Amino acid sequence: MAKIFLGTAGVPFSAKKGTTIDGVKAIRDLSLNAMEVEFVQGVRMKRETAQETGRIAKELGVRLSVHAPYFIxxxxxxxEKVEASKQRILDTADRAEAMGADAIAIHAAFYGKLKPEECYEMVKAEIGEVIDKARENGIHDVKFGIETMAKDTALGTLDEVIGLSKEVKGVIPYIDWAHTFARQGGKIDYKQIIDTLVKELGLVHINSHFESLKLNKGKYVDVHVPIEANAPPFDQLAETLVKDDRISITLICESPELERDALKMKAVLEKYGYNLR
Structure with a gap:
């Protein structure tokens, strides 16, 4: 049975204050063991704060990841927008490295007027440049996670993120299970996806988000709702993970109910015999 890291996207509601450090402490108080630090509105955290966050997270046994700004x-x-996007990714990676986070989640691109394959090639070149610059700046440990996306207008199909991970050293897939579910027309085969990630990329750890999405006029849209909507069902993922000893996984709850739903996810894992530690 592989190791499972479970936590919230950002500071839990139950934290004493809204700081990232208070968030990490609240995660441990909730008996969870992961937190994604949210830079979605911009990278405003000082490097010293990132280092202190990392020190406390390590002491408490909380695994950290980071979400890059949405404005990418x-x-x-x-x-100039591409260059600003690259700088935001670089700034995110810098703070992530300082806090000892293992990966950053990136909403990489919209196709716009480009064909999907043209956008893919552009992202491949630009993210490659960012990673080269990151290495020059002493950022060696953080992985650059290209997130799977729900919208048909965005780069982020499962095939695209796997392809980029194969072609660009330092890139990994950041699997948003609900986004993938929506992109696949409301269908998902968890085992098949995990098998593919292990077989094609040799992954030993999966970074991921989990939430449910809203159904609108027969189509799942990128509006996050509590997990009891079962879109997609967490129960099946939990059962699949507990049976699979090939990979470890970080599950970041992006439900609007944050820790309430993270604790529900924890209870489902326990039902299948897995206890967070």
Whole structure:
């Protein structure tokens, strides 16, 4: 049975204050063991704060990951927007490295007027440049996670993120299970996806998000709702993970109910015989 890391996207509601450090402490108080630090509105954390966050997380046994800003589009037709996007990714990686986070989640691009394959090639080149610059700046441990996306207008099919992970050293898939479920028309085969990640990429750890999505006019849209909507069902993922000893996984709850739903996920894992530690 592989190791499972479970926590929230950002500071739990139950934290004494809204700081990241208070969030890490609240995670441990909740008997969870992971937290994704949210830079979605911009990278405003000082490097010293990132280092202190990492020190406390390590002491408490909380695994950290980081979400890069939403304002990223590596396929923008405006060069200055692409360059600003690359800098945001680099700043995110810098703070992530300082706090000892293992990976960052990136919403990489929108196709815009480009064909999907043209956007893919552009992202491949631009993220490659970012990683080269990161290595020059002493950022060696953080993995650059290209997130699977729900919208048909965004780069982020499962095949695209796997392809980028094969072609660009330092890139990994950051699997948003609900986004993939939506992108596949409301269907998901967890075991098949895990098998593919292990077989094609040799992954030993999966970074991922979990939430449910809203059904609108017969189509799942990128509006996060509590997990009892079963879109997709967590129960099946939990059972699959507990039976699979090939990989460890980070499950970050992106439900609007944050720790309430993370604790529900924990209870489902326990039902299948897995206890967080």
């Amino acid at each position: 589009n590596l396929c923008s037709s405006e060069k």
